């Protein structure tokens with residue numbers, strides 16, 4: 581399958597997955613609590629996933645479902661984990677916010693903002709120390725770059741020339757705060773200059789641009805060029821989570837960014853190039869729908885963990 585189609589297929593899967601979770605936690609109330617979804621940001625995950633190899637390590641944050649799917653994690657096992665079932669990636673103990681899928685080297689999802697960044701330095705150091713050819717990609721939001729952990733981690737990664745790509749998804753908001761309310765910096769990428777680190781700013785709604793940038797970043801990392809901070813400019817269509825009313829997000833701003841939908845953007849360029857028909861698009865959309873429907877059925881039919889299992893897998 582050509583790269584464009586792979587990117588489109590993945591974005592459609594992520595979109596459907598997140599829309600379904602939104603529905604499950606709002607309308608149908610089959611899921612308790614709230615969901616943190618990445619609707620509108622699919623290109624960042626899809627483009628990155630397509631650029632990585634299975635041995636590459638993923639460290640991610642609270643907005644993780646797209647990253648995990650694009651890294652090759654199974655929708656069934658992610659969904660079962662979110663439902664808290666025994667068949668989930670972490671036997672129902674992590675829920676939506678802390679999924680690890682070591683099977684695809686997605687080693688850590690942490691909702692401690694900025695918490696994953698030093699961990700990524702650790703896995704990148706392991707690659708360098710053991711002489712293994714893999715990179716670590718660490719996702720975080722613009723808000724995480726205000727944390728001390730971000731600065732300490734970037735300093736060390738640069739000093740030790742580690743094979744790590746710091747992937748900042750700048751979606752304009754940090755909770756209910758716009759970027760200009762939490763920093764005077766206009767581009768997060770400029771922060772890496774303090775650590776003499778290479779940077780790049782990429783249109784985060786252009787899946788192909790993300791793919792090309794990450795493919796090059798990976799190759800450079802592996803050739804010993806050291807770490808890189810890539811800032812993806814994108815936008816969160818929904819609120820911080822599915823209980824957020826978005827009162828602070830101007831409606832016209834949301835409309836502008838919906839006009840830059842990453843799925844529609846790729847669809848338009850493929851259609852123009854004559855590599856996609858409307859029928860085929862509908863078929864891909866329907867396939868994504870079936871995959872997610874299957875995941876929900878799998879999760880709902882799966883058993884709950886037994887209370888006696890609560891203390892299993894506790895190492896300390």
Ligand SMILES: Cc1ncc(C[n+]2csc(CCOP(=O)(O)OP(=O)(O)O)c2C)c(N)n1
Pocket residue numbers: 642643691692693694720721722723724725749751753754755820
């Ligand atoms: C250390 C820490 N501080 C605060 C929070 C509460 N919190 C959870 S998500 C979030 C917003 C993070 O924004 P950003 O890093 O920009 O990512 P985004 O949600 O925009 O994807 C905050 C403040 C937390 N989980 N951890």
